[in-house]
Amino acid sequence: MADPAETLSAWIGQKVHLEYEAADRTADASGTLENVNARGVFVSEGETSYFYPWRNVVRIGSGHKPPRGRGTVRAHE
Numbered sequence: 128m129a130d131p132a133e134t135l136s137a138w139i140g141q142k143v144h145l146e147y148e149a150a151d152r153t154a155d156a157s158g159t160l161e162n163v164n165a166r167g168v169f170v171s172e173g174e175t176s177y178f179y180p181w182r183n184v185v186r187i188g189s190g191h192k193p194p195r196g197r198g199t200v201r202a203h204e
Contacts, residue, residue, distance in 0.1 A: 135163045138189050145187040147179050
């Protein structure tokens, strides 16, 4: 699989959604993809930016949230 950071760099500035591991559950987030690097992704929601490390990202997709398993880039394979 291609490097997720390299693949996702084309989405910088676009709306994204992601699923991430939060403690003992999976949570969702949406916002604008601000930056991608080898450690994770930065997503902004309004005036606030959040960092999601790759170890917690389950999947990330562009635009609106699709049905599970479609239109996403898997962070772990």
